[in-house]
Amino acid sequence: MYAEMKHPVLLWLAGALLTVTAAVSWGDSASQHHLARGTLSSTSQYIVPAVQLIRDDGKLVSLPAEMNDGRPVVLNFIFTSCSSVCPLMSEVFAQFARKLGSDRDKVHLMSISIDPEQDTPARLREYAQKFEAGSEWQHYTGTVEASLAAQRAFAVYRGDKMSHTAVTLLRVAPGMPWLRLDGFVTPDELLEQYRQLLQEQGRTEHPRKSASLSLHDGDS
């Protein structure tokens, strides 16, 4: 089982330690600043809810387990009947993956449906194929309740799927804070943000963080 499910207090402690680390190491990027066209960037700690989702291959999976598979996570929320915002966000993911080249295997792109009753695994696979999603990119559906729990946990729920906005979330490792990009990002911007996060993580590698992470790993 996962830390998120089993030991909320432990997780909170680990999270609190990391927040301090992050606030120091993130420096300027921890405070909000503008990307191109008014896209807003911020960092936050989100508690990944212990919900089960259905992956596009039809398997029932745990959201925390999907996020803690060892790869950095880039996350968005979409639905396949969406005509304007989602295809654009998905195309950005597709091009981001393409630009990563062979490094695309080192990242986990996750897209969670906000219209889960319509978006069956088969529909998600069809959608993913349109954007040439490879093994680095999975789409998720599930019950309405599970999708809502995920949306609420990441503060992207807007009351109705038609009111959704473009949000991209990045996290380099379990326990680390999430970088949140509100608004549209271009593939290059996403790549830059992603690489910057990886670099910053590299710089902040120190015993205390490794300790809390191994605590995590040992528990999973």
Add this chain to the structure above:
Amino acid sequence: MAGLLALFTAETDATERVGPSRGEMLYRQGVLPSGKPLRGEREQAVGVEGMAAACVTCHRRSGYGSSEGTVRIPPILGSLLFQPSGKHPLDTQPGAGYTPGRIAYTDETLARAIRHGLVPTGRTLGLVMPRYDLDDATMASLIEYLKGLSATVSPGVTDDTLHFATIITPDADPIARQGMLDVLQRFIEDKNDFRKGGARPLQRNVGFNYRVTRNWQLHVWQLTGPPESWEPQLWARLAKEPVFAVLSGLGGRNWAPVHHFCEQAALPCLFPNVDLPVVAEGDFYSVYFSKGVLLEAQLIAKDLAEQAQRWGVHRVVQVFRAGDIGEEAARTVTAAAAAAGLQSTSHVIQAEARADGRSLALQDVAADDAVVLWLRPNELAALPAEPVRAAAVFASGLMGGLENAPLPAPWRGAVRITYPADLPDGRAVRMHIPLAWFKVRNVPIVAERVQADTYLACGIVAEQLTGMLDRFEREVLLERFETMLNTRLFTGYYSRLGLAQGQRFASKGGYIARFAESQGARLVADGGYTVP
């Protein structure tokens, strides 16, 4: 050479065929006059092609635009674009259409906006809008199409009346027919009572009304004869009585001709009472509450896929009457059974055969079979007294009468009923509104589900028409359902309703349930609400 020949034939076809105009092909399908897919570019090469680049994808069939969160897709009707802000009724809707300080476009400035994203005010169009490198002739055909888009009022709308039809097939249940008509007529009387004594339009000083309350008038299109004669009958009725939309309706075994007619006539067909609707992705004009027996079939298929092994099921035996709606549903289960590695066989009752011990004797059913009963109430009641010994028995709730299914007592404990709506206990609070309305309006309840669905359909249509200013466009009404239906709280029989672009079945899940007691109509869910 073959390619050249193909190109040549394609071109001759295009010139000879009387089909959609070049502008329409571009707008609705993202296809250039050359036959190549339309391409649009966005910053950073996040381009779009084909259907994704087609105008309709964002600006919708009506051209009224849409909005998603903070992204506003403005209307692109010629009648609006070629006028400055404030001169068009849509300018009164700040949410959807309002563009502050719009300077009227000309053909040249519109072409510049489409090609380069530059609008007359000096503003640049947003990131979501692609830039299209169209040649002059293609651009001209697109602009011509935009000028004609939603330019005329839809048929069935007069100065003081909105005309609706309701379509009833000859094989529809006569009791449900009367129940549905009672609801429709009473609802419309209520609506029209509001106008008695005269209702003045809400006017603005810029020369248009932003709301006019119209009388509703219902035309009952009762079909007769065999299904192949229905479409000509419907075309004749439409010519005689132009209507804005088809409201509710009642089908029997075959609704396909009505669905097809509505699609061809570009006539909205709103929430008809049919248990076997037409599933045709890409069709625009028919909207249903659910997939009916096809949803039941999917619920059974999902259950079998998940449980067959645990139950030790090796074969699926389906019982249906030839020509009834269960036949089509059984096909869905057969296909799913094959995919799950199960055998399947059908026990078919001949179309004219009596439902009795002989036609319903299921002697060859084995203990490792799953039995699916696609039977009507009279057929369920005629089942042999002794239930089959099978690993699982399912019965279609829609066909068998849901909680009132007249199963012989010994069968009640064995049968699991598919229920493609919310269970009676779950919907009790939501049903207060229709049931109270039936009571105060003296509408006898003779077919509760049909009547509740009809009332729900009337409510949804009235609600969405109220927000349509003084402009009644058929396409806009459907597009409003797509965006607004999700937020409706009072959804009658259904747990929730929701649509989006391209979705035409509002309720997507249901239950498999068992009778709670040896008598009575109380059902308990066997598992949770499931969306197969």
